[in-house]
Amino acid sequence: MAMFTIFSNWRRQRQLARFDPERRARWQQNLDALPILDGLGRDQQSRLMALGWCFLHDKRFTPVMDAALTDDHCIDIALMAALPVLNLGLEAYGVFHELLIYPEEFVSDRHYVDDQGIEHQGMETLSGEAWEQGPVLLSLSELGYSGHWNGYNLVIHELAHKLDMANGGIADGLPALPAPLRPGWLEAFPKAFASQRRLVSRAQSAPAGSPEAALAWNTLWVDPYGAENEAEFFAVCIEAFFTDPIALHLAYPELYHLLSRFLGQNPMVRAPQWQPLPHLCPR
Ligand SMILES: [Zn+2]
Structure with a gap:
């Protein structure tokens, strides 16, 4: 999809006007340091950074429980969040406004099925969570393992739930496919x-x-x-x-x-x- 269709509206144009060469250089450093972004062409890199920049400005990043959230964390999260929708645009994630950032894994009250197939209702320790019509929760300690070619990526996993939910509001493994x-x-x-x-x-x-x-x-x-x-x-x-x-x-x-x-x-x-x-x- 061409750049102009992804960034056509005036709000995006205004956001991007503030993404000056100095900031781009900073983002480029983070991009270069994330192995899973290796091999993207120049155009793809600049679209990824622009999407990440808009993501960072669209969403509230709220540290909770004294999470030491840095600018580098925010840039890395935004770049990895932008990757799945590089050619779809941020709208593919549907509407959500906030990311809650925890320092470590956190406990959440939920229904789940354990390794033995037994159903539980209760507290479970999680590294991330995506609420239907709600925020995305991420733990900084687990973020550190993300970004490599190792089959694990907390940010992409939770944002994938948003991609799924953007089709009808529920996570059921059926995204808004053409x-x-x-x-x-x-x-x-x-x-x-x-x-x-x-x-x-x-x-x-x-x-x-x-x-x-x-x-x-x-x-x-x-x-x-x-x-x-x-x-x-x-x-x-x-x-x-x-x-x-x-x-x-x-x-x-x-x-x-x-x-x-x-x-x-x-x-x-x-x-x-x-x-x-x-x-x-x-x-
Ligand atoms: Zn999940």
Whole structure:
């Protein structure tokens, strides 16, 4: 999508007018220091910084519990938040106004299903959370692990929930896809989710410490947390798309290609290349 359609309105133009060369140079340093942004072309980098700048000015970043939130944290969060919507624009996240920044992991009262498949209502320790029609919560301690090609990214994960919620207000693994992609998605996504659940339960039921267990866990290319429900599967797939795309492509190639068309990006070409060891390859 062309630049003018993403930044067309007057408010955006005014925001961007304040993004002067000195500030751009500062943002460029942060961008260069985040490995998952490696390999973006000049145009993509400048669009990413502009989107990040607008994100930072659209949202309130509220430190809670004495979180020591710095300018660098804010810039890094904004750059990583801008990455999934680089070609869609910030509006793809729907309406939300605030990010609550915690110093460490925090406890939240919620309904969840544990590793054994048992349902709980109660307090759970979380590194991040995205509320429907509400803020995004992030912990600074976990932010430190984000930004690498390691399959983990707290910011992208939570913003993926917003991308999901922007379609009808609920997180259900069905984002606002263009019509031509919907039939393929409605077939591929449930299939991949069912496969993820099967693989996770196979890994969990293998005797702990056995070679079968090791093989089952080592060939889980996508975060096992994704087996929890469709919304989490969507979020870990987006997270993997940008931080371990080769693994996502290996696990769920159709889903990878649908995401690639939806988001207008192909991070596999930028990612450090690796091959699964032959004896680990499930196929
Ligand atoms: Zn999540």
